[in-house]
Amino acid sequence: MKPHVLFTSLLCSVVLTATSPLSAQNQLAKPSFVFGDLLPDAPELAARGSSGVGVRTLKLIHAGQVDVLHPKDGKAPLYDRTLTVEVWYPARIPAGKAELVTYDEVMGSANDPKRPLIPFTFQGRALRDADPDPGTGKYPLVIVSHGYLGSRLMFSYLTENLASKGYVVVSIDHAESTYRDAAGFPSTLLNRATDDLFVLNEVAKRSEKGTGSFLSGLLDANNTALVGYSMGGYGVLNAAGAGYSPQAVKLFGQMTSGSTALQTRSTGAPELTASQDPRVKAVVAFAPWGMERGVWDADGLAGLKLPTLFIAGSKDDISGYEKGIKAIYDGAVNADRYMLTYLNARHNVAPNPPPVESLQPGLPLDEYMRYSEPAWNERRINNINQHFVTAFLGMQLKKMDYGKYFDLKENDAAGPWTGFKPRTSVGLEMRHAKP
Template sequence: MPLLNRFTHLQIIFCFLISNLALNAQTGSFVYGDVLPDAPELSARGSYAVGVRTLDFVNKGQADVLNSKNGIDPIYDRPLKVEVWYPAQLATGAQETVIYNEVMGTAHDSLRPLTPFTFKGRAFRDAAPLTTNGSFPLLVVSHGYVGSRYLMTYLTENLASKGYVVVAIDHTDSTFKDASPFPSTLVNRAKDISFVLNQTVNLGRAGDKNFLEGLVDSENIGIIGYSMGGYGVLNVAGAGYSDGLVGFFSGMSGGSKAIVDLAMSNPDFPKADPRIKAVVAFAPWGMERGIWDAEGLKGLKVPTFLIAGSQDDISGYEKGIKAIFIGAVNADRYLLTYKNARHNVAPNPPPVEALAPGLHIDEYYRYAEPSWDERKINNVNQHFLTAFLGIHLKQKDYSKFLELQENSNEKDWTGFKPRSSTGMELLHARPTP
């Protein structure tokens, strides 16, 4: 065989082997959240075994804005399903393996019909909670529109293994399975987060006689949101919405005024819950649409970690997420930017089913980033959230992992393997005196 042909033949074999290795990593033994060879130091799982359970809450007496007429909202009881990951004690030989039941597609969308699929996680369903180590800080997680409580299992499982009780919400009217008109998401997102936070704290009280009893440290709470979840957690943390949103919402919801309660101009706007010590907002939506103004952002005083893609085409970057970072002058805040990433800086990698021919491309781009390996993003998120939340909720000395040069191309970041911390920027701003 001629040398050139032999070389080409070897190239083909090599490419075939590499593609199969990549496929195996995605579909075989690799589970969402597992570390890649170049994963930064704090991305590895913690020392706790992880249990997982599903709970159903009902928030009674809520405004039914989807059926508002002439500015009058009917009242209904709002159901909310949540998933709870927590430090657990496992019987000898028990394996941290769970199957999550999820769907692709969007309700009421004929081009993207609901398609069930399953994926594996590293937790044990209904495991006994670990009761010998005291209580653990609480994290409440809010997905995007549309999404589900399983959208970020790489992160929820990882944080539970590090000693957190992690509660992810299925926001009614905002999931893949029940996607409904936008006014419900606009008004209910922050209210759902606050309600679930309080319900979980109540379950964790001594004498409540449930698996969370004594497990929840109610004085150390973090809230995490992605996209519309980011929109929600910033409001819960004190960033009141603008009057522009009030007018916009009223115009699209039959005159409902339900969102007035969450506006900064409302003298009774609920200020941040003092139990909330940390906020994480992935690609928070709304700044480009006038959801916040300077006064509203001044209400954010809780330490905040923002994560964005520099090419975000949903929430916007310069006039969107970065403008939130600049405008939140009263918060100690960070902005981690993935250069050339778009909006998907938070979710799990694409499921295998999203690779099937004939599916709408958006099923793949519900999860994937065009310029990044989503598994790499997952590992970096695990690393930085471990540091940020560890500082504010566990009083751990992780400051060296956040005191970095802004541009990751200039010098290897602390905690990253040599040559692995390229393509990112980390900005830090302290509260204005």
């Protein structure tokens, strides 16, 4: 048997045949490994919290948006954007029910005949449609935004983990930017930040008492964080106040035969100023895109004033590092900001590990490379992200005393970082700068 076939067979066996330790009475089937589970060397805050996790799917309609992909008579018409969102939340798990869910995902790229869509499933540790657990008070809100291309499900290791720690987590499928509906890049350039802020408004409405939504009374939208990866990072920085540069507006116009729609999200635009939402308290930006393409400049980055955690790979070949992500970090001079760097990692410092199905022979290499890091174990990256995002959001949204997890030397030359087991913080760097 070929090595990759043997590996696939063994991993499938591990995932599908184990039984649950949670219910000895009925021995409910439960996989022994799910994305986000801990490796032995996981740092301290990577472990799940004490809450059960529920998950539900919502469809939201963002009406009357500019359709830059289908101009008519030289003008962009308006259209309704359908945004599918996945919501993870603290939940009551009934006796006899396994905290287990199957997610439906695809590989490939819509409208690319060389990469047809291939459905697959993977499992997570949540219960579909479980009753919410109101706990002792309202939970902070976390909104998650994927890359181009991507999906709302590609960070389940993190979204489930945060929900178990007392957050309501809403991850967006950005229309025209997912594997299933990939379309022109200008849509992603224009709509990321406005999608994020729209979803915040819609979730806030559903959280009000008397709405009949499962979110009613469950969350505090006035205590929100935005989390984005790649183009999602590009969007959350803008939603949080960083204006796009004149060069970005010019580039957008060249891509759209003269559209000026991106002007509304540029530095100094009244629309950008009016859209700044005081309910957003913090930002996590994984590998944010755009600096090497002139999307950001000093004036625009000065508009970011919220506490921000940047997470990057030092060999990022999509967003760039020294002249890309690190330059954004350096330029955000008005933000209390941190930057975690994975040395020798490339761009994939945010998603789940590669699915088993991506190992099939004959598939385009990109199906595997969308998730994998050549020099890192993706499960280890996931555990480290769980640790630091937990610490950061704990400080910013829950006012927890987690500062010690960031009060670190730039690297571990002087000894292991706080929260890490001996010898396990190698290959990481942490920076911190204040306004």
